[in-house]
Amino acid sequence: MPELPEVETVCRGLEAALRGRRLARVEVRRADLRVPFPAGFAERLTGRRVTAIRRRAKYMLWAFDDGQVLIGHLGMSGRMVIGGGAPPPPGRHDHVLFVTDDGGHVVFNDQRRFGLMLLDHQDTLEHHPLLAGLGPEPLGNGFDGPTLSAALAGRHTPIKAALLDQRVVAGLGNIYVAEALFRARISPRRQAYTVAGARAERLVPAIRAVLEEAIAKGGSTLRDYVQATGELGYFQHEFAVYDREGEACRSCQRGLVRRIVQANRSTFYCAACQR
DNA sequence: CGGCAAACCTGCGAGC
């Protein structure tokens, strides 16, 4: 489900609800996700105060007053849902309950159990295996045409697959790769190493724009995704190509949106205007 | 080493 815009939206919601709050109770109801919860997860967080919540790539990072950091990932179907009042009885796929000292709570729900929650410390975080190899943040200053070209140099794989590689650029997934390539008029089948110079200079702002617009709309809701506040995302209504197989291209009007499979994932594009 | 398919898990919709 969640790519950068969805995780960013969730983090903003959590920040508003949790920053400055102490965790009065933490309850792990089911620990056997694809990556199991670490031993002592609940105990290590109970009584700790949340000092900040931020995002790196598709990871949530919750910082605590004792230097611990919770590294969270929503996988394909993970949700974080903020509630007030008494915590509800455990629902299906509710894996963790966080109760705060102001009487609120947050539930981590993940139907497919591809998500994860791990613990690390602030001073070792940048060396954590999940974070160490990540590429630049696409909305940050370290992402530009030359940087992207360099990351793609020598890569004999379709640009679609390269952009899904979190070492190239961090936070893109299947939806936003398709939308960004459409905006940059680059075919998803083009070999990655040929995206250099002017093409890379087109792709960088296309990636930035689609992510910023998606964040402004609260992300994209297809099936599982909701914001932490429970609201839906609305960017799915703006898709130019994703999940629009057979529909007319919004840009060139000549072609129909085509669906192909690359690296075992669906790719949507317009063969008439993406080269 | 690079690139790709399969695996992980659950649920839903389409088609027979």
Next chain:
DNA sequence: TGCTCGCAGGTTTGCC
């Protein structure tokens, strides 16, 4: 109605 198949926003593993 009910079954099977294919597919889903991600990432890792293992094979060639």
